[in-house]
Amino acid sequence: MPLHRAIYVSDAVGEAATSLLVLAEILGASDRNNRRDSLTGVLMRHGGRFIQAIEGRRADVDRLMDRLRADPRHQNLRLLSDQDVPVRLFPGRPMTLAQMTPAAARVLNQAGLDQLSPDRAEVLLTTATEALPIPA
Numbered sequence: 023m024p025l026h027r028a029i030y031v032s033d034a035v036g037e038a039a040t041s042l043l044v045l046a047e048i049l050g051a052s053d054r055n056n057r058r059d060s061l062t063g064v065l066m067r068h069g070g071r072f073i074q075a076i077e078g079r080r081a082d083v084d085r086l087m088d089r090l091r092a093d094p095r096h097q098n099l100r101l102l103s104d105q106d107v108p109v110r111l112f113p114g115r116p117m118t119l120a121q122m123t124p125a126a127a128r129v130l131n132q133a134g135l136d137q138l139s140p141d142r143a144e145v146l147l148t149t150a151t152e153a154l155p156i157p158a
């Protein structure tokens with residue numbers, strides 16, 4: 023089955039926009055499930071929105087997207103890209119939490135996360151992730 027990557031933006035609901043505990047709960051479930059499903063990717067929360075890239079086998083990406091669409095911690099999920107790809111951008115990362123670093127903010131260049139083109143979304147997320155350690 024080919025490798026697939028989806029990138030989406032969503033609006034955080036309620037305390038999901040600011041709470042560290044909510045983020046920790048999301049990351050805990052993501053680490054467990056994504057290791058099981060050989061999914062990799064990155065999650066960023068910024069300005070009340072989430073942006074996330076998920077890559078893996080298409081069936082596994084689609085199953086996660088179904089769970090994500092049903093998750094009340096965010097809403098208005100819109101896909102920036104959803105396509106078969108030749109290689110992973112985030113190998114070894116079951117789900118890395120990235121911050122809006124100054125370098126990433128320069129890529130965003132005042133735009134809203136939901137205004138990013140697919141290519142720019144990839145550059146933003148790889149830029150924000152590249153200095154972060156690969157987990158064991």
Ligand SMILES: Cc1cc2nc3c(=O)[nH]c(=O)nc-3n(C[C@H](O)[C@H](O)[C@H](O)COP(=O)(O)O)c2cc1C
Nearest residue numbers: 048051052055056072074086089090093095096117
């Ligand atoms: C912004 C956001 C990102 C998420 N990312 C993932 C993820 O990468 N992998 C995952 O399994 N669940 C993720 N979740 C949680 C899922 O929506 C869902 O709650 C979870 O997969 C259910 O798994 P469980 O039955 O093992 O608790 C995310 C939720 C939110 C709000």
